[in-house]
Amino acid sequence: MRHLSEWFAGQRLADQVLPRAAYRPYPDAERRSEWEALPAELRQSVVAEGEKYLDYNWPVLTASMYMEFLHNGNRTRYDGVYHLRRRAVTSLALAECVENKGRFVKDLINGIWLISEESSWVISAHNRMFQERHPGLPDVLSQPGIDLFAAETGNLFAWLAYLLQPVLDRVNPLVCERIRSELRRRILDPYLQRDDCWWMGFRERDQRLNNWTPWCTSNCLSAFLLAEADDERRRQAVMKALHSLDRFLSMHPADGGCDEGPGYWNKAGGSLFDCLELLHAATGGKFDVYAEPLIQNIGRYIYKVHIHERYFLNFADGPHRITVEGNIVYRYGERIGDDNMMALGTSVHRMLGSEGWKNMKFLSFLRVLPALFDYRRIEEDAKPLTFRREMYMDGIQVMAARETEASDRGLYAAMKGGHNQESHNHNDVGHFVVYADGLPVLIDVGVEEYSAKTFSAQRYEIWTMQSGYHSLPAIGGRMQQDGIAFRATDAQYASEPDRTELTLDIAGAYPPEAGIASWTRTCRLIRSPQAVVELEERYAFADGAGGPFALNFMTCCQPQVDSGGGRIVLRCSESTALAMEYDAAALSPAVETIPLEDKKLRNAWGDCLYRIVLEPASLRPEGGHTIRFRQI
Numbered sequence: 001m002r003h004l005s006e007w008f009a010g011q012r013l014a015d016q017v018l019p020r021a022a023y024r025p026y027p028d029a030e031r032r033s034e035w036e037a038l039p040a041e042l043r044q045s046v047v048a049e050g051e052k053y054l055d056y057n058w059p060v061l062t063a064s065m066y067m068e069f070l071h072n073g074n075r076t077r078y079d080g081v082y083h084l085r086r087r088a089v090t091s092l093a094l095a096e097c098v099e100n101k102g103r104f105v106k107d108l109i110n111g112i113w114l115i116s117e118e119s120s121w122v123i124s125a126h127n128r129m130f131q132e133r134h135p136g137l138p139d140v141l142s143q144p145g146i147d148l149f150a151a152e153t154g155n156l157f158a159w160l161a162y163l164l165q166p167v168l169d170r171v172n173p174l175v176c177e178r179i180r181s182e183l184r185r186r187i188l189d190p191y192l193q194r195d196d197c198w199w200m201g202f203r204e205r206d207q208r209l210n211n212w213t214p215w216c217t218s219n220c221l222s223a224f225l226l227a228e229a230d231d232e233r234r235r236q237a238v239m240k241a242l243h244s245l246d247r248f249l250s251m252h253p254a255d256g257g258c259d260e261g262p263g264y265w266n267k268a269g270g271s272l273f274d275c276l277e278l279l280h281a282a283t284g285g286k287f288d289v290y291a292e293p294l295i296q297n298i299g300r301y302i303y304k305v306h307i308h309e310r311y312f313l314n315f316a317d318g319p320h321r322i323t324v325e326g327n328i329v330y331r332y333g334e335r336i337g338d339d340n341m342m343a344l345g346t347s348v349h350r351m352l353g354s355e356g357w358k359n360m361k362f363l364s365f366l367r368v369l370p371a372l373f374d375y376r377r378i379e380e381d382a383k384p385l386t387f388r389r390e391m392y393m394d395g396i397q398v399m400a401a402r403e404t405e406a407s408d409r410g411l412y413a414a415m416k417g418g419h420n421q422e423s424h425n426h427n428d429v430g431h432f433v434v435y436a437d438g439l440p441v442l443i444d445v446g447v448e449e450y451s452a453k454t455f456s457a458q459r460y461e462i463w464t465m466q467s468g469y470h471s472l473p474a475i476g477g478r479m480q481q482d483g484i485a486f487r488a489t490d491a492q493y494a495s496e497p498d499r500t501e502l503t504l505d506i507a508g509a510y511p512p513e514a515g516i517a518s519w520t521r522t523c524r525l526i527r528s529p530q531a532v533v534e535l536e537e538r539y540a541f542a543d544g545a546g547g548p549f550a551l552n553f554m555t556c557c558q559p560q561v562d563s564g565g566g567r568i569v570l571r572c573s574e575s576t577a578l579a580m581e582y583d584a585a586a587l588s589p590a591v592e593t594i595p596l597e598d599k600k601l602r603n604a605w606g607d608c609l610y611r612i613v614l615e616p617a618s619l620r621p622e623g624g625h626t627i628r629f630r631q632i
Contacts, residue, residue: 001249001292001293001294001295002292003242003246004242004245004246004249004289005239005242005243005246007287007289008238008239008242008279008287009239011286011287013283013286013287014235014238014239015235016283016284016286017225017231017234017235017238017282017283018282018283018284019231019234020225020226020227020228020229020234023225023226023281023282025278025281025369026163026369026370026373027373028097028162028163028164028165029096029097029100029163029164029166029167030166032100034373035097035098035100038098038372038373038375039354039375039376041354042354042357042372042375043098044354045354045355045357045358046091046094046095046098046357046372047095047098047099049091049094049095049358050091050092050094050095050096050098050099050104051095052088052091053088053091053092053104053107053111054103054104054107055107056088056107056110056111058085058088058110058111058114059081059084059085060081061078061081061082061085061118063137065077065078065081065124066078066124066127066136066137066138067124067136067137068124069124069125069127069136069452070124070128070135070136070452071136072452073451073452073453074451074452075123075124075125075450075451075452076449078123078124079123079124079125082123082149083149083362085111085114085115086115086152086153086156086363087363088107088111089108089111089112089115089156089160090156090363090364090365090368091363092104092107092108092111093108093159093160093163093164094368094372096108096164096167097163097164102167105167105168105171108164108168109168109171109172109175112157112160112175112178112179113175113178115153115157116178116179116182119137119138119140120138120140120144120150121144121147121149121150121153121154121186122138122144122145122146122147122149122150123147123148123149125450125452126147126148126149129145129147129198130144130145130146130147130197131145143189143190143193143194144185144186144190145190145194145196145197146186146187146190146191146194146197146216146220147216148212148215148216150186150187151187151215151216151219151220151223152219152362152364153186153187154183154186154187154188154219154220154223155218155219155220155222155223155364155365155366156364156365157179157182157183157223157227158183158222158223158226158227159222159226159365160179161176161179161180161183161226161227162226162227163365180227183223183227187220187223188223188224188227188228188233188237191220191224191237191240192233192236192237192240197216198212199212199213199216199217199244200213200216200217200240200244200247201213201243201244201247201248202243202244202247208251208421208423209247209248209251210260210264210268210423210424211260211264211267211268211271211423213244213245213247213248214245214248214267214268214269214271214272214274214275215267215268215271217241217244217245217271217275218271218272218274218275218278218366219364219366220237220241221237221238221241221275221278221279222274222278222366224237224238225278225282238279238282241275242279245272245275248272249272249294252294252298252395253393253394253395253396254293254294254297254395255297255301255393255394255395255396256269256294256296256297256298256299256300256301256393256395257301257393257395257396257398258298258301258396259316259396259418259422259423259424260316260317260318260422260423260424261305261312261313261314261315261316261317261318261424262301262302262305262306262312262313262314262318262322262324263312263314263317263318263319263322264316264317264318264423264424265301265302265324266324266325266328266361269298269299269301269302269332270325270328270329270332272295272298273299273328273331273332273335274328274366274367276289276290276295276335277331277335290335290336290337295336296336296338299332299333299335299336299338299341300336300338300341301393302324302329302341302344303329303340303341303344304388304391304393304400305398305400306344306387306407307407307412307435307438308407308408308412308435308438308439309351309407309408309438310322310323310351311435311438311439311440312324313398313400313414313433314444314446315398315416315426315428315431315444316422316423316424316425316426316428317424317426317446317447318424318446318447319446319447319600319604320440320443320444320446320604321604323348323352323359324344324348325348325360325367325371326344326345326346326347326348326349326351326352326356326371326378327345327349327367327370327371327374327378328345328367328370329341329342329344329345329348330342330344330345330346330349330374330378330381331345331370331374332345333345339383340383340385340386342381342383343381343383343384343385343386344385345378346378346379346381346383346385347385349375349378349379350379354375356371357371357372386405387402387405387406387407388402388405389401389402389404389405389500390402390495390500390525392493392495392502394491394493396416396418396422397416397417397418397488397491397502397504398414398415398416398417398418399414399415399416399493399500399501399502399523400412400413400414401413401414401495401500401501401525402525403525403527403531407438408437408438409437409438410436410437410531410631411434411435411436411525411531411532411533411629411630411631412434412435412436412438412525413432413433413434413435413523413524413525413533414432414433414523415430415431415432415433415502415504415523416428416429416430416431416432417429417430417487417488417491417502417504417506418487418488419483419484419485419486419487419488419509420480420481420482420483420484420486420487420509421482421483421484421486424447425465425482426444426447426464426465426466426467426470427460427465427466427467427470427479427480427481427482427486427509428444428467428470428472428480429467429472429480429486429487429488429504429506429509430472430488430504430506430509430521431444431467431470431471431472432471432523432535433471434533434578434629436572436576436577436578436631437572437573437575437576437631439572439573439576440556440572441555441556441557441570441572441578441629442471442553442554442555442570442629443554443555443556443605443609444470444554445464445469445470445554445601445605445609446464446600446601446604447464447465447600448462448464448598448600448601449598449599449600459482460482464601466479466480467479467480467509468552469552469554469594469611470552470554471552471553471554472506472552473519473537473549473550473551473552474549474550474552475510475514475515475516475519475539475547475549476510476513476514476515476516476541476547476548476549477514477548478510478511478513478514479510480509480510481509481510481511485508486508486509486510486511487508487509488504488505488506488508488509489504489505489507489508490503490504490505490520491503491504492504497527498526498527498528499524499525499526499527500524500525501522501523501524501525502522502523503520503521503522504520504521504522505518505519505520505521506519506520506521507519514547515541515542515543515547516539516540516541516542516547517540517541517542518538518539518540519537519538519539520537520538520539521535521536521537522534522535522536522537523535524536530630531630531631532628532629532630533628533629533630534626534627534628534629535626535627535628535629536624536625536626537624537625537626538622538623538624539622539623539624540621540622541621541622543621544621545621546619546620546621546622547619548615548616548619549615549616550613550614550615551587551613551614551615551625551627552611552612552613553580553611553612553613553614553627554609554610554611555570555609555610555611555612556572556605556606556609556610557570557571557572557577557578557610558570558571558610559580559591559610559612561589561591565584566581566582566583566584567579567580567581567582568580568582568589568591568612569632576631577631577632578629578630578631578632579629579630579631579632580612580627580628580629581627581628581629581630582614582625582627582628583625583626585617586616586617586618586625587614587615587616587617587625588614588615588617589612589613589614590612590613590615591610591611591612591613592610592611592613593608593609593610594608594609594610594611595607595608596608596609614627
């Protein structure tokens, strides 16, 4: 697609960015009619959330908490308090905007002051990206870098001044002066002066970018549009943001596929949409690129990977059950004219109701204000949500297929190819999942709580990242290896009314020591005459002598091995179960129970998961097998 920066310059929109005084994207607290027109149940929810923080005992952030990340890898103690402070401030500000009685102002100012006095807005886990000298603590003498949450905090401060300046000034004008001073020092000046923040995309031409680019850019851009009075600096920030987004989009597959998975779409495709909406509003609607196919496909991705209710296709670090932000899905769909995307947004909106705005993981004004002011029209939209029977995104080599067009009936199967240096990568080339009646059976485990190890050279020491804990073979005693060279080849997708399949050669994802010449894997959903998911594999060892292998299958359902052989029952509910069928003469089964100790995984799956391992009865230089899964 044409570069956004070229489009912007070619349309001479740089001179049409609204000055700060004219940029009024949402009503401030003094525009009472709009705030008082919010639905009563929504107003009550906002006020009740703010009341949680009246006379609030603000949690402390210490140097020791900050240093924990480098000392022992723990980031949760510091992060938890850090984010709680910002959630409290946002909740208090919203409650004051709704109620307008001054009841929340004292606690709000306390929160603003505490955040202003933090040594750094960069969280401890990200500090080493921007600071080489003693990275265990922030260096207050150096110009700060901007990470995800420094950018989020800058956006928070810009909105506080925009929404509530008269209210805060009546208490003491120094509050908003402090807000603007901290915002300029920590966000506005560094954004214009520094090109070395990796997420900006200016360091290396072949540098890989991910959700950080649109996420950070959306928050910095919002802060400039709301808080920067100098028109020339505003234009400079807009052009810099567009160049970063161009770098992000240049690396994006044309099919819109997000290799980070749907758990990151909120802050990848969703944050790209935030940027486009900010620029649309700041130019009075003149900046409009929603007809571009890539922009449309990035939006549509989120319903292509929707399985059922809160279940989404979760390759990489994402969880299998997520809450997408219904408002942003709806508005994105509205801009690109996609009724099904709008319907998904409405479906999520209705599922969460008037409490839905509180479920945003990062309670950002960029997302909360649209969720409040668009609440009624999304609630009343009646577009039906439909489910595709198949889809394939060739850019990321992801296939999905359903037995029926009803999300809660029949079989669902999905498979991925790709390579082992994708963003938030797991070594999972050729991995597949199976759902039955909308419930997970063969699964992608997801990821544990992030630690220092998660994004380090030791990443693949973590079991959830290893191919052995995906539904993949171990070949010659070897698991897959990380790196862009380790990838699937010869991808072939085929779809007919009665079947959909993806075939890959995954041999290239394994190191040479595995001794494999080819390993062709086909995941196939057959719809009729009887629905079944087939995993068909054909292999050849390089030396012609044959070698050992083990077929791994990850499941959340306790396996029951049939005493007669050749069948394992996987029951996922009282009414739904799958039979896993294999050749008992050629393959012998074992079942391993994997206790879960990590809090995040336990919340997702319960106390344990299971790994089914099938091993060959004899070793051959070449051969094959077919495993079938059918509902019983």
